[in-house]
Amino acid sequence: MTRRTLEDVARAAGVSLATADRALNGRPGVREQTRRKIENAAQRLSYRPDRAAAALARGQRWRFCFVLPLGDNVFMSQLAEAVRETAAWMAEERADIELVHVDVFDGPVLAHELARLGPDYDGFAVVALDHPAVREAIDALVLAGRHVVTLVSDVPTSRRHHYVGLANFAAGRTAGTLLGRFVGARLGAVGVIAGSLALRDHAERLAGFVQALSEVAPHLDVAATREGRDDRERTREATEDLLNAHPGLIGLYVIGAGKRGAVAALETARRAGDIVFVGHELTPDTRRFLLSGTMAAVVNQDAGHEARSAARVLLAYCEDRAINAAQERIRIDVFVKDNLP
Amino acid sequence: MTRRTLEDVARAAGVSLATADRALNGRPGVREQTRRKIENAAQRLSYRPDRAAAALARGQRWRFCFVLPLGDNVFMSQLAEAVRETAAWMAEERADIELVHVDVFDGPVLAHELARLGPDYDGFAVVALDHPAVREAIDALVLAGRHVVTLVSDVPTSRRHHYVGLANFAAGRTAGTLLGRFVGARLGAVGVIAGSLALRDHAERLAGFVQALSEVAPHLDVAATREGRDDRERTREATEDLLNAHPGLIGLYVIGAGKRGAVAALETARRAGDIVFVGHELTPDTRRFLLSGTMAAVVNQDAGHEARSAARVLLAYCEDRAINAAQERIRIDVFVKDNLP
DNA sequence: CAAATTATGATGTGCGCACCTCATCACCGT
DNA sequence: ACGGTGATGAGGTGCGCACATCATAATTTG
Numbered sequence: 001m002t003r004r005t006l007e008d009v010a011r012a013a014g015v016s017l018a019t020a021d022r023a024l025n026g027r028p029g030v031r032e033q034t035r036r037k038i039e040n041a042a043q044r045l046s047y048r049p050d051r052a053a054a055a056l057a058r059g060q061r062w063r064f065c066f067v068l069p070l071g072d073n074v075f076m077s078q079l080a081e082a083v084r085e086t087a088a089w090m091a092e093e094r095a096d097i098e099l100v101h102v103d104v105f106d107g108p109v110l111a112h113e114l115a116r117l118g119p120d121y122d123g124f125a126v127v128a129l130d131h132p133a134v135r136e137a138i139d140a141l142v143l144a145g146r147h148v149v150t151l152v153s154d155v156p157t158s159r160r161h162h163y164v165g166l167a168n169f170a171a172g173r174t175a176g177t178l179l180g181r182f183v184g185a186r187l188g189a190v191g192v193i194a195g196s197l198a199l200r201d202h203a204e205r206l207a208g209f210v211q212a213l214s215e216v217a218p219h220l221d222v223a224a225t226r227e228g229r230d231d232r233e234r235t236r237e238a239t240e241d242l243l244n245a246h247p248g249l250i251g252l253y254v255i256g257a258g259k260r261g262a263v264a265a266l267e268t269a270r271r272a273g274d275i276v277f278v279g280h281e282l283t284p285d286t287r288r289f290l291l292s293g294t295m296a297a298v299v300n301q302d303a304g305h306e307a308r309s310a311a312r313v314l315l316a317y318c319e320d321r322a323i324n325a326a327q328e329r330i331r332i333d334v335f336v337k338d339n340l341p
Numbered sequence: 342m343t344r345r346t347l348e349d350v351a352r353a354a355g356v357s358l359a360t361a362d363r364a365l366n367g368r369p370g371v372r373e374q375t376r377r378k379i380e381n382a383a384q385r386l387s388y389r390p391d392r393a394a395a396a397l398a399r400g401q402r403w404r405f406c407f408v409l410p411l412g413d414n415v416f417m418s419q420l421a422e423a424v425r426e427t428a429a430w431m432a433e434e435r436a437d438i439e440l441v442h443v444d445v446f447d448g449p450v451l452a453h454e455l456a457r458l459g460p461d462y463d464g465f466a467v468v469a470l471d472h473p474a475v476r477e478a479i480d481a482l483v484l485a486g487r488h489v490v491t492l493v494s495d496v497p498t499s500r501r502h503h504y505v506g507l508a509n510f511a512a513g514r515t516a517g518t519l520l521g522r523f524v525g526a527r528l529g530a531v532g533v534i535a536g537s538l539a540l541r542d543h544a545e546r547l548a549g550f551v552q553a554l555s556e557v558a559p560h561l562d563v564a565a566t567r568e569g570r571d572d573r574e575r576t577r578e579a580t581e582d583l584l585n586a587h588p589g590l591i592g593l594y595v596i597g598a599g600k601r602g603a604v605a606a607l608e609t610a611r612r613a614g615d616i617v618f619v620g621h622e623l624t625p626d627t628r629r630f631l632l633s634g635t636m637a638a639v640v641n642q643d644a645g646h647e648a649r650s651a652a653r654v655l656l657a658y659c660e661d662r663a664i665n666a667a668q669e670r671i672r673i674d675v676f677v678k679d680n681l682p
Numbered sequence: 683c684a685a686a687t688t689a690t691g692a693t694g695t696g697c698g699c700a701c702c703t704c705a706t707c708a709c710c711g712t
Numbered sequence: 713a714c715g716g717t718g719a720t721g722a723g724g725t726g727c728g729c730a731c732a733t734c735a736t737a738a739t740t741t742g
Contacts (some may be wrong), residue, residue, distance in 0.1 A: 550712090
């Protein structure tokens with residue numbers, strides 16, 4: 001039982017190959033009635049165009065641009081590496097991916113870059129700051145017929161086609177529930193160190209964390225949130241500050257980067273492993289901290305999955321194909337020391 | 342900058358298209374020296390054959406057979422549905438997937454079916470019982486040039502090419518660590534109900550669970566393991582039995598199916614939400630139990646991912662392409678009520 | 683009803699590759 | 713110098729489709 005070809009459809013519909021082709025590819029010059037006849041035949045035969053042949057004939061290659069932040073954040077490095085791997089793979093799917101680093105934390109700069117890059121690409125995956133200028137730049141790209149997905153960090157009010165990333169509120173809730181249940185009935189304070197609350201994702205995680213924690217462990221006392229700026233040294237200082245202000249600290253949630261600083265402070269105070277420490281993103285560091293017992297759990301987003309998903313989604317939009325929602329949903333991974341990959 | 346074609350490689354190597362083709366496709370009639378020259382040129386130009394064109398020219402379609410258990414286990418139903426979705430998707434990748442249900446718990450029957458199906462397919466994904474007859478059947482398939490992956494349940498001593506499924510020992514450890522940490526400092530007994538310890542995956546999960554629990558909560562008392570046969574009623578009885586034998590029960594681990602029975606028993610005894618209940622596989626039931634607080638955590642394997650992964654791996658083997666290990670690794674998902682998909 | 687318009691058919695081309703045949707050429711041992 | 717052997721070149725074919733052109737048939741319009 002060989003596959004149906006366009007010729008089968010044409011024959012079944014009683015038209016020529018040319019007409020069937022025109023009809024199914026939405027080209028003009030086909031009566032509505034004939035078009036329906038052909039579409040019915042295609043349906044009946046469950047005709048699916050051979051992707052390989054179509055691709056070959058079209059000979060088109062898509063150009064995608066991935067815009068990532070400047071700077072050497074571990075997670076972003078993982079993401080960049082994942083994008084490079086994805087690029088190698090997508091090259092065989094007729095898509096060329098280029099990776100551009102931009103200071104995404106400066107709205108106008110990012111917006112300007114997007115506008116500049118616009119004409120060169122069919123699709124964009126952007127780690128986007130939620131800033132009015134960025135929103136406008138994204139909308140302009142979409143209106144110009146480009147496809148845009150936001151990556152890791154969303155701009156929900158823009159016209160972007162898709163968001164590839166975590167539900168950050170739920171991720172924060174997950175951290176809160178885990179920390180609350182790990183602490184158990186013990187009494188004391190819980191500290192939180194965010195990168196910066198100006199970032200949408202950190203603010204959302206914090207809100208989720210506080211909400212879930214208050215549900216599962218209402219007896220706990222949440223200390224005022226410190227900002228660690230995703231920096232090791234500042235996170236260390238913030239942790240020391242927390243330990244001084246709350247001698248009865250029993251839980252610590254670090255939302256952003258800089259976890260090595262927190263661990264250094266915990267170790268100096270001889271509280272490592274004693275305080276329930278939960279954070280985000282699986283890196284060589286956090287992996288080590290899980291195994292040593294210093295961290296209790298890590299809530300993670302899979303950079304490889306995000307890169308692949310963004311590429312698949314862009315390709316699907318370009319080729320006007322359906323998206324497999326289950327496959328493209330970014331999971332909120334929970335890692336303890338036993339289920340590390 | 343257009344893509345490199347085979348013609349570019351041939352020209353760069355100073356040979357004809359025919360020779361380059363022979364060399365890169367491993368056909369005979371090429372001197373070793375010439376072959377190297379061509380391979381170097383291909384490398385230099387970073388030549389990647391256009392998959393679409395190759396597929397079209399080869400015109401080959403692969404036939405894969407997915408062998409799943411008879412019976413109406415919820416997880417297996419999810420898996421079957423995922424296989425059907427994967428089949429629809431793989432149809433465009435030149436692979437036809439057929440789904441066969443067999444009584445996989447009967448080694449000789451399964452082995453006989455595999456032998457019977459062997460000639461009809463290029464690849465098999467089998468939910469396999471670890472039984473000598475099955476191992477031999479798998480080995481025979483492999484020796485006959487078929488590609489075989491085990492799915493969900495492995496036969497590690499066979500010649501199967503790949504295992505698509507969980508590391509069950511680690512999954513058990515994950516459950517143990519979570520349960521132990523959730524219980525905290527409380528004293529009491531922990532009950533375990535397995536489907537059947539004759540199944541390799543349940544036995545491995547149990548061993549992992551006990552090991553991790555003894556590390557994280559050595560003060561806990563693990564009750565003798567009951568068998569629930571993956572059946573609701575028997576699991577209910579086993580749970581009641583546990584509750585009677587251990588009035589101080591504070592934790593419950595259900596390795597297989599039948600969790601509704603366990604919950605019924607817990608509710609009757611008015612212990613739901615009080616006892617820390619951890620189990621496997623996210624289903625509509627366990628999802629509800631997480632949200633209601635009856636279950637504390639679910640350790641899951643993603644049926645959709647497993648189906649897609651098995652198909653991708655089979656295709657990669659058939660086309661002699663590399664496998665993306667990171668993409669194909671089956672995660673040990675941890676779900677609490679806050680990170681449900 | 684003729685002219686203009688539109689729908690359809692017939693036919694061809696090329697995408698990049700796999701695979702085939704046949705001719706040629708270099709090199710081998712005898 | 714001979715035939716035998718293996719390496720290589722030259723060229724063709726077809727995969728299924730997108731897309732183009734031109735001729736012809738059907739339909740609409742003034």
